[in-house]
Every structure is written in structure tokens, then in C-alpha cells.
Amino acid sequence: DAMVIQNPRYQVTQFGKPVTLSCSQTLNHNVMYWYQQKSSQAPKLLFHYYDKDFNNEADTPDNFQSRRPNTSFCFLDIRSPGLGDTAMYLCATSRVTGTFNQPQHFGDGTRLSIL
């Protein structure tokens, strides 16, 4: 059974049209991550939530936002997508107990194409 579920699996949208990607988890993990993976590149961390606390990477464009309305769901919002935002977007979760960080579980990803 899938434990980290990303929807949709594929998304095509127009240049400049806002888009939202969804991630849900059944693991009850307190940390959720969003990564961007461009073609033939390694995944790159965009931001993560520790419970409700948002942690943004320094080089994540302002165009990218995230919401976590509850433990199970986390959304990635791209306000005005550009052609360079075409990529695979990966959601991951982990459990942090005290300061001890457990391994991350990844979803299958959303392939986003900006036309």
C-alpha cells in the first residue's frame, strides 16, 4: 500500500497559470519535504515542514509556496510557473523524534510540464 501519495501523477499547465501539487501520507510523520528534480539532475530540496513550522531553502524561488493544513497533507503551489519549472516534483516524509531524524519515504512524484 502506498504510504506517500502524490496527485496528480502527471500535470500539464500553461506558462503563468498557477498550479498546485498534492501530497498525502498515511505514516503520521511529522516532517514533510518537497524536492524538485529536473531532467537528468539530482533531486533538490525546495522546503520542508516540521509539524506546522515551514523551513524554506535559501535558493528556492519566491514563486514556490507550500501549505500544510494538517499532518497528512502538504501542497506545493507554483504561483506563476515558467518554462524552467518543468520537472519532477517529489514529496517525502520522515519522523523526527527529539532531534533524531529517521529516513525519508518518497512518493512516486508528479511530472509537471509547463507549456
Place this chain on the structure above:
Amino acid sequence: AQKVTQAQTEISVVEKEDVTLDCVYETRDTTYYLFWYKQPPSGELVFLIRRNSFDEQNEISGRYSWNFQKSTSSFNFTITASQVVDSAVYFCALSEANYSGGGADGLTFGKGTHLIIQP
């Protein structure tokens, strides 16, 4: 700062050959995790192994084996008797063991090695 280097961009071997994927890492942390992930053409990241920095024992799982050497900061991955289904991009990754609330809490990936197994 953390860094993971996978110097081999692409490796092509004939089925049944053994193949080793190299991974060298840099970190200032004394406690950390090392990972290997497989990414087939369908795109999902498949977890293969996690090793913490305290455990330098080598591990074998079927045709897969991992050699962790702290002295050389390496965590190499060997596939024995390779099969066509092993064709994929393989990523080595590093993370801190202790959550700090900063950017290092995510995984730092190497650039990946594209492994091609020819029939």
C-alpha cells in the same frame, strides 16, 4: 556543507557482469546517514539501503552489496551478476542524523549514475 560525488555519469555493462557504483561524500557532521536510491524510467525513487555513520559493516542483500569506508568517505554499491532490470539511475545521498531545523535536514543527493545493462 554537505556534498555527495558520484563521478561515474554513465556505466554500460553486459548482463551478468558485476558492476560497482562509486560514491564519495563530504560532511562536517559526526553522525549522519548514507543512502542509495534507484530511479527507474518511471521516475519514482526506490529506497535500497540506509547506513548510519556508526556502522561500518558491509552489507549484502541478494545480488546487492555495499562497502562503507569512513576512512575514505566512500559508500560504494556493487551489483553482482547484473540483470537488464537493474538498468536505472542510481543516487547516493547523505543526511544529518540529528534534526536541526535548517536546510541540511533534507537529503543531499549526488548527481546520479545511469546504469545500462545490455542483454
